[in-house]
Amino acid sequence: MLKYLSKKAFELIPTFFGITLISFFLIHLTPGKPTDVMSELNPKMTPEARLRLEKYYGLDKPIIVQYAKWLSRLITCDFGESFSQDKRLVWDKIKERLPITIFINFVALILIFLIAIPIGIRCAIRPNSLYDNITTVSVFIGLATPTFWLALILQLIFGVYLGWLPISGIKSLGYEGMSLLGKMWDFTSHLILPIFISIFGGLAGLSRYMRSNMIEVLNQEYIMTARAKGLSEKAIIYKHALRNALLPVITILGLSIPGLIGGSVIFETIFAIPGMGQLSYMAVMTRDYPLIMALLVIDAFLVLIGNLLADIGYALADPRIRVK
Amino acid sequence: MIIMNMFWKRFKKNKLAVGGAIFVFLLVIVAIAAPLFAPQDPNAIDVDSILQLPSVIHPLGTDDLGRDVLSRMIWGARISLAVGFVAVGIATLIGVILGAIAGYYRGLIESLIMRLVDIMLTIPSFFLILTVIAFVGPGIWNIMVVIGVTSWMGVARLVRAEFLSLNEREFILAAKSVGASNTRIILRHILPNALSPVYVYFILGIAGAILLESALSFLGLGVQPPAPSWGNILASGRENMEIAWWLVVFPGMAILVTCLSYYLLGEGIREALDPRLKT
Numbered sequence: 001m002l003k004y005l006s007k008k009a010f011e012l013i014p015t016f017f018g019i020t021l022i023s024f025f026l027i028h029l030t031p032g033k034p035t036d037v038m039s040e041l042n043p044k045m046t047p048e049a050r051l052r053l054e055k056y057y058g059l060d061k062p063i064i065v066q067y068a069k070w071l072s073r074l075i076t077c078d079f080g081e082s083f084s085q086d087k088r089l090v091w092d093k094i095k096e097r098l099p100i101t102i103f104i105n106f107v108a109l110i111l112i113f114l115i116a117i118p119i120g121i122r123c124a125i126r127p128n129s130l131y132d133n134i135t136t137v138s139v140f141i142g143l144a145t146p147t148f149w150l151a152l153i154l155q156l157i158f159g160v161y162l163g164w165l166p167i168s169g170i171k172s173l174g175y176e177g178m179s180l181l182g183k184m185w186d187f188t189s190h191l192i193l194p195i196f197i198s199i200f201g202g203l204a205g206l207s208r209y210m211r212s213n214m215i216e217v218l219n220q221e222y223i224m225t226a227r228a229k230g231l232s233e234k235a236i237i238y239k240h241a242l243r244n245a246l247l248p249v250i251t252i253l254g255l256s257i258p259g260l261i262g263g264s265v266i267f268e269t270i271f272a273i274p275g276m277g278q279l280s281y282m283a284v285m286t287r288d289y290p291l292i293m294a295l296l297v298i299d300a301f302l303v304l305i306g307n308l309l310a311d312i313g314y315a316l317a318d319p320r321i322r323v324k
Numbered sequence: 325m326i327i328m329n330m331f332w333k334r335f336k337k338n339k340l341a342v343g344g345a346i347f348v349f350l351l352v353i354v355a356i357a358a359p360l361f362a363p364q365d366p367n368a369i370d371v372d373s374i375l376q377l378p379s380v381i382h383p384l385g386t387d388d389l390g391r392d393v394l395s396r397m398i399w400g401a402r403i404s405l406a407v408g409f410v411a412v413g414i415a416t417l418i419g420v421i422l423g424a425i426a427g428y429y430r431g432l433i434e435s436l437i438m439r440l441v442d443i444m445l446t447i448p449s450f451f452l453i454l455t456v457i458a459f460v461g462p463g464i465w466n467i468m469v470v471i472g473v474t475s476w477m478g479v480a481r482l483v484r485a486e487f488l489s490l491n492e493r494e495f496i497l498a499a500k501s502v503g504a505s506n507t508r509i510i511l512r513h514i515l516p517n518a519l520s521p522v523y524v525y526f527i528l529g530i531a532g533a534i535l536l537e538s539a540l541s542f543l544g545l546g547v548q549p550p551a552p553s554w555g556n557i558l559a560s561g562r563e564n565m566e567i568a569w570w571l572v573v574f575p576g577m578a579i580l581v582t583c584l585s586y587y588l589l590g591e592g593i594r595e596a597l598d599p600r601l602k603t
Contacts (some may be wrong), residue, residue, distance in 0.1 A: 018443040023452065030459040137340070140591070144583035146535055148542045149558060149576035152565060160566050255445070262450025266539060280451055281543065284458040292455055299448045307446070 001315060006227050008311045012304045018299040019291075020074070024067050027292060040284040053083055068291065079294035090294045093279065098298075100170060101268070101275035103256065104191065109253070109319045116203050116250045117249070120210025124245075125237065127215060135207065142204030147263065151270045166190050168272035191270075196266045202256055209252060215246040220244075243317065250314050254307035336595040344585035346596035351582060355401040355414025362395040363380075367550050375568045377553055386568040387561065393570065398580055400552040405530075405581070407547070408536045416522060419479025421444070426488025428478070428510055438484070441477045449474045454545060462545045471533050479525055486518035516552020520597050527590035531583035538579050554579050 054060045058069065075078060123132040160165030166172060169188045172179035178186060217223065218241055226236045264277030272278070277297065285290040326568075335341060354361050372388035377386045384393040426437040453470050460466050490496060491514070500511050534554075540546035542562075543556025549556050554575045561571025 003552055014441055018439065019447055022443060023447065026452070027455055027459070030456050140582070140587045143532060144535075144580050144587055146538050146542075146555075146558075146579050148539055149572070149579065152558075152562060152572055153576070156565060156569065156572070195478060216342065218591075258446065258448040258450075261448040265451060265454065269543065280357060280454070284455050286450075287459060296447070296451065296455075299451060300446060303446050310551070 002031070004315055005308075009308060012308060015311070016300060016304060020071065021067070023296045023300075024070065024293060025063065027296075028063050028066065037070070042229070061176065071142060073281075074297065079297075080290040082291050083288045084291070090290050093291065094294060094298060096256060097275050097279050100273060101264050101277060102302075104195055104198060104273070104275070105264065107191075108195050108260065109256070111195070111199050112202040112206055112255075112256075113249075115199070116206035117210050117246070118209040121214055121237065123207070123240070124212040124214030124218060127211075132211075135211075139204040139208045142200060147197055147201055148266045148270060150200065150265055151193065154193050154290065155270070165192055171274055193269045194267050194273060198260060198263050200223075201263065202259065206249070206252060206256075210245065210249055213248050214241060217245045218243045247314065247318055250310050250317065252310075253313065254303070256308035257303045257306040258299075259304070328475045331371060335454060335592055339593045341595075344588030344592065347585040348579070351401060351585070353397060354404065355405045358399050358402045362392075362398040364392040364395045365392065366396040366399040366552050367544065368392070375564060375571075384574050385568065387557070387568075388564055391396035392495045393557070394573060396552040396557055396590035397554065397575060400554045400557055400575070401582075403464065403547055403551060403553040404534050404537060404555070404582070407464065407471075407553070408530040408533040409531040410468040411471035411475070411537075412526055414469060415524055416477040416479050418472065418478075418484055420483050420522065422476070423480040423483025424487055424510055424515065425519075428491065428514065429461055429504070429533050433555075434484075435474060437480065442478055443542065444474070449537075450536075453540070454543065455466050457540065457545045462540070462548055464547050464551070467537060467540060471536055475532070478529075481520055481521060482521045482525060485512055490517055494508055506553070524590050524594040524597070527586055527593060531586035531590070534579060534583055 039262045051060070058066060061069075072078075077091070079094075081087050082093060119135060123135050126132060134159070155167045158165040166189060170187065171188050172178075172190075175183065175186055190264075218237075223236060223241055226240050261277075264275060265280050267273070268277030269281050276298075277293070280295050282288075283295060305323050329572050366393060370386070373382070373386050373390045375388055376386045376390075382392050382394065384397065387396070411522055422441075423438050426434040436493060455473055456470050457466060460470075468560055496509060499509050504513070517573055536545050537553065538555030538558065542559045544559065546555045546559075547553035549560060558572060558575040558579075561575070563569065
């Protein structure tokens with residue numbers, strides 16, 4: 001088990017460097033420099049001043065040198081300082097925004113699994129029943145809905161017309177003066193819509209996936225054997241089939257993280273949540289190289305951790321993998 | 325031919341898929357013949373009829389410059405569908421080429437390609453797309469290319485898997501034994517047999533690309549106004565969302581119904597190609 005996991009963890013290292021390499025080159029080789037933004041905003045910027053600026057940020061050096069320098073700093077967890085006006089350390093900027101994004105996505109991920117798996121099972125038990133057909137159509141509607149649009153519609157309904165939920169930020173103005181319970185409700189009510197939106201897309205895909213796995217497992221011969229020896233339908237489904245049908249779903253855990261991160265950019269921008277997604281959007285719009293690279297690295301790191309967790313889950317659930 | 329007949333027979337039974345196919349077909353016609361269908365010039369500014377509710381003259385209302393929303397959406401269909409089609413076309417082309425090379429030649433080149441696939445799947449692609457588009461500028465061609473270049477991995481995996489299994493079949497061995505060249509075997513013998521999952525991917529991918537373009541437009545990085553796309557009609561409607569719901573509701577519904585049709589059509593084709601999935 002330990003050997004298997006350390007092998008898996010070791011495999012992540014080249015992937016990680018591959019990601020940084022591709023991202024770095026893609027971002028630095030695309031036309032459009034961060035100094036363009038600075039000079040557009042400043043009419044007094046002369047070509048000489050611009051060169052000085054590029055030199056200051058090390059943008060005049062060959063890209064290989066820039067990458068090597070960036071990488072050597074990364075080893076010591078130094079992401080450098082932001083190109084933006086405040087010149088703050090990139091890590092400081094990220095640090096204060098990381099918790100809220102991780103919190104929302106973590107809650108969303110758990111809810112997705114808790115809701116989608118039972119739905120998928122129920123559909124698989126009676127394929128093409130009324131329940132299954134309604135779910136199937138809902139799943140496709142879910143996949144086809146632009147989440148940012150749904151977010152706007154919900155803001156309009158619950159925030160503007162009904163006035164039940166706040167539509168932006170994570171705290172109300174009078175937050176400091178509230179009682180503990182009031183603070184908790186205030187925080188929760190701000191997060192209901194964002195979490196709902198980030199669950200929405202994942203739910204459809206996962207329940208569909210769970211359904212097809214379960215159907216496949218239920219057609220296996222060992223299930224027929226279990227039926228033949230007279231086990232109750234409950235025991236067959238929850239003891240024999242479920243465990244096997246869940247295996248591929250675990251892999252989805254790792255694969256769904258990039259989607260959640262992409263989703264964060266959208267819903268954090270819409271709901272004005274001061275998290276990583278909003279920071280990503282700002283970094284991209286101001287072409288803040290160090291910040292963009294740091295965000296990509298952290299995102300990639302989260303994705304790889306997700307993959308590793310999926311591998312651990314897989315090994316725990318399936319003895320065949322542990323032994324191999 | 326027999327296979328095609330069986331395919332049709334199974335496909336026709338799936339009412340939802342047929343509905344999706346009809347809708348997609350009609351939409352493509354409307355998009356191609358946009359000038360015939362659009363009641364007004366999509367860019368005609370009319371200061372006397374700003375933000376008007378849906379009415380007989382403007383069935384879907386007008387926007388903040390008094391432009392007819394229905395006409396803009398019909399022209400927008402053209403752009404949104406074109407972005408979806410071309411972007412997925414690029415992705416499919418890259419995926420088929422790399423998947424075929426990996427699956428046919430095996431060895432080092434296969435490990436390199438599949439490693440690249442793994443890495444690309446791990447990069448949060450939406451953020452990467454956002455970054456690249458913010459740098460190169462948000463033109464319609466840039467968007468098609470960037471979406472295409474970042475979403476070929478699924479096809480590559482599918483095609484490689486098909487190649488791996490087809491490579492072992494006797495008719496390939498026969499082709500090799502009569503001395504057919506590698507290129508001929510790949511193009512004439514394996515590829516035509518490996519394409520059926522790619523068709524399904526293509527149809528489903530178009531829906532994904534339309535959604536992606538609309539999300540980019542929403543963040544101001546999609547197709548740039550005044551050219552109308554469903555995403556940017558929605559994005560510009562957001563500012564007046566509280567007083568003019570129709571600017572947000574209709575383009576969103578258009579995206580939803582279109583993508584839904586593509587998904588139903590794609591699933592219908594998938595099931596008709598492989599009836600085992602149905603059960």
